[in-house]
Amino acid sequence: MDSLLVITMALIIVQSYKENNHLTVAERSPGIQRQTLSYVVSNVMNKNITYQPIRIQVVYRDMYFELSVEERERMIGAVFKAVEKISQLLSVFPVQKPVLLKRSGCHKEWTTGPNKGRCKSIKRNYQSEICMDTFKIPDDHLDGLYVWNELDPDPIRVVYSQGAGVNSTDFILHVDSVTTDVCGFNSVNKVLSYSKVCHVDQYDRPISGCINVCPHSVNNSPEKLYKTLLHELFHTLGFSKTHFQYFKKCQIKDRNLDCQPLVLRETQNHFGCTTETKYGAPLEGKFNNFTSHWDKVLMYGSIMTPDMGMPHVTFIDRITLAVFEDSGWYKVDYRSADVYVWGKNMGCVDRSEFCAKYEDYICKNNSVVGCHYLHKDKGYCKQESNLSCRIYQPQPKGECFKPREPDFEEEIFGASSFCVISNLTTDYVEKTAILTGRCYLQKCSRNRNLLVKVHGSDWNDCPYGKLLKIQGYRGYIKCPTSKDIMCPELPDDTTIPGTESSNVIYYTSTSAKISSTDHSSIDSVSSGTNDNLSANISPILLIFVYLIDQYTVI
Numbered sequence: 092m093d094s095l096l097v098i099t100m101a102l103i104i105v106q107s108y109k110e111n112n113h114l115t116v117a118e119r120s121p122g123i124q125r126q127t128l129s130y131v132v133s134n135v136m137n138k139n140i141t142y143q144p145i146r147i148q149v150v151y152r153d154m155y156f157e158l159s160v161e162e163r164e165r166m167i168g169a170v171f172k173a174v175e176k177i178s179q180l181l182s183v184f185p186v187q188k189p190v191l192l193k194r195s196g197c198h199k200e201w202t203t204g205p206n207k208g209r210c211k212s213i214k215r216n217y218q219s220e221i222c223m224d225t226f227k228i229p230d231d232h233l234d235g236l237y238v239w240n241e242l243d244p245d246p247i248r249v250v251y252s253q254g255a256g257v258n259s260t261d262f263i264l265h266v267d268s269v270t271t272d273v274c275g276f277n278s279v280n281k282v283l284s285y286s287k288v289c290h291v292d293q294y295d296r297p298i299s300g301c302i303n304v305c306p307h308s309v310n311n312s313p314e315k316l317y318k319t320l321l322h323e324l325f326h327t328l329g330f331s332k333t334h335f336q337y338f339k340k341c342q343i344k345d346r347n348l349d350c351q352p353l354v355l356r357e358t359q360n361h362f363g364c365t366t367e368t369k370y371g372a373p374l375e376g377k378f379n380n381f382t383s384h385w386d387k388v389l390m391y392g393s394i395m396t397p398d399m400g401m402p403h404v405t406f407i408d409r410i411t412l413a414v415f416e417d418s419g420w421y422k423v424d425y426r427s428a429d430v431y432v433w434g435k436n437m438g439c440v441d442r443s444e445f446c447a448k449y450e451d452y453i454c455k456n457n458s459v460v461g462c463h464y465l466h467k468d469k470g471y472c473k474q475e476s477n478l479s480c481r482i483y484q485p486q487p488k489g490e491c492f493k494p495r496e497p498d499f500e501e502e503i504f505g506a507s508s509f510c511v512i513s514n515l516t517t518d519y520v521e522k523t524a525i526l527t528g529r530c531y532l533q534k535c536s537r538n539r540n541l542l543v544k545v546h547g548s549d550w551n552d553c554p555y556g557k558l559l560k561i562q563g564y565r566g567y568i569k570c571p572t573s574k575d576i577m578c579p580e581l582p583d584d585t586t587i588p589g590t591e592s593s594n595v596i597y598y599t600s601t602s603a604k605i606s607s608t609d610h611s612s613i614d615s616v617s618s619g620t621n622d623n624l625s626a627n628i629s630p631i632l633l634i635f636v637y638l639i640d641q642y643t644v645i
C-alpha cells in the first residue's frame with residue numbers, strides 16, 4: 092500500500108431531509124468511473140433515510156519524499172480543518188456499505204448473452220488505477236477486475252481480486268504534495284495546487300477525488316493553505332465545469348449557472364435582483380466558454396473565484412453553497428457560510444455594467460494607495476481582464492488590523508483599525524496632503540453610526556459618504572459610504588462588547604462580523620486564492636501563484 096497514511100474524519104450532526112435524488116444516466120467524461128453504491132437502493136426504497144454530514148476519508152500519499160516533518164504536519168492540519176469545515180457545510184445520503192471504486196481496465200464488454208455487460212477483454216498495459224496522472228488508487232479501495240467468456244457464469248480470469256473497500260465513508264480524498272510538471276508551469280506562474288474528480292456514483296455524485304498541493308506552496312500561511320484546500324475540495328465535490336452538466340437542477344445559460352430553486356433564491360437575495368426570474372450565478376468566461384470558477388469581478392472575494400486573493404478577504408458565500416444543494420447530491424447548512432457583502436443589493440448587474448454601477452468599489456488611478464472594499468486593508472489598484480475600470484486589491488503588508496509602525500503621523504494600526512481615504516496632515520507643505528488609504532481606529536454606535544479616531548484625536552462621528560475634519564489636522568477624511576460594510580446589522584441576540592456609557596454602546600465592525608453568524612469567526616475572515624482554468628487542461632483545476640500573496644488558476 093505504499094506509504095499511506097489514512098485518516099478518517101468522523102462526523103456527527105443529523106439533518107432530516109426527505110428529497111430523493113433523481114436518477115439520471117449520462118455519458119461520463121473520459122477517465123471518470125461511475126460507481127453503483129448501496130445507498131442508492133436505500134434512497135429509493137426508504138423515504139425515511141436522512142442526510143448526514145459527509146464523511147470524508149483522507150488518504151495521504153507520498154508526501155514523505157519532499158516535505159519536512161513540519162511541512163507534513165502543516166499540510167495534515169490544514170486538510171483536517173478543511174475536511175471538518177466541509178462536513179459542517181455539506182450532508183449526503185450516507186453510503187451504507189464499504190466504498191469500492193470501479194476499475195477502468197476493461198477494454199470491451201459483452202453486448203449480448205448471459206454475460207452481457209461483463210468484461211470481455213482487458214486494456215493493453217492496464218496495470219493500476221491512476222487518477223490525475225500520478226495518483227495510484229490503492230488496490231484495497233478497488234473493485235475486482237475479471238474476464239468472462241461468452242457463456243460461463245464464472246470468470247475465466249481474475250486480473251485483480253476485489254479489495255476490502257473503505258468503510259464508513261461517503262467520499263475518498265487523495266492528497267499529495269509532490270512536484271510535478273504542472274507545478275512548475277512556467278517561471279512566472281507557479282501552480283499552487285490542482286485537483287480532479289476521480290470517481291462518481293450512479294447519480295453522478297463524486298465519491299473520490301485527488302488534490303496535489305505543490306510543495307512550494309505548503310509554506311504559505313496556514314490560513315491560505317486551508318482556503319486553498321477548501322477551494323480544491325469544492326472542485327473535487329463537483330464544482331467543476333465537467334460536472335455542471337450532471338447537476339440535477341442546473342443549466343448553463345450565457346455563462347450563467349442557472350440553478351433553481353436555491354441558487355436563484357440566493358442570487359436574488361444577495362444582489363437584490365428580483366426583476367429577472369432567471370438571474371443565475373455568473374461563471375468566469377474564457378475562450379468563449381465558461382470555466383470552473385465564478386466570474387472574478389461579479390463574485391469578487393468568493394472562495395470559488397479564480398482570483399481568491401488573500402485569505403482574510405475570501406469567503407464561503409451562500410451562492411456557492413446553493414450550487415451544491417441544487418446539484419441534487421447535497422444538503423447544505425447555510426449557518427456555516429461566511430458573511431459576504433460584495434455586490435450586496437447592487438441589483439441585476441451584468442459584467443458590462445460593472446464599472447458604472449460599482450463606482451464605490453473601483454479605482455482609476457494606478458499609483459495612489461486606496462482601500463480594499465472591506466476597509467480592512469489598504470488597497471492597490473489592479474486591472475482585471477476585459478474590464479474598463481480597476482479594483483482595489485489588498486496591499487501586501489497593508490492590513491490595518493495588524494499592529495505596526497504607521498506610514499503617516501496620524502495613523503493607528505491595530506485590531507480595531509480600518510482603512511479610509513484621507514489627506515490629514517500637520518504639515519504646511521501642500522504636496523504631502525495626497526488623498527490615500529490610511530489606517531485609523533474605528534467603532535460603531537448602537538444605531539450603526541461610524542466613529543473614527545486618529546492619533547491624538549477624540550472619537551469623531553464620520554457620516555457615511557461625507558467629509559470629516561479632525562481638530563489639529565489640515566485636510567479631511569472621506570468617510571466610507573457603506574453602512575453595511577462598516578457597521579453591519581447585528582443579530583438581535585448579539586452581546587456587544589465595549590460599552591462606553593449607559594446610553595451608547597459601541598462595537599467594532601470586526602466584532603460585528605464575527606458575531607453575526609453562528610460559525611463565522613476570525614477563520615472565516617480568512618484565506619483565498621486566485622485561479623483560472625485552462626482550456627487545454629480543463630479536467631484538472633490549477634492554482635497558480637504569482638507575486639507574493641496572489642495566485643491564480645488557469
Ligand SMILES: [Zn+2]
Nearest residue numbers: 622632633644
Ligand atoms: Zn479552482
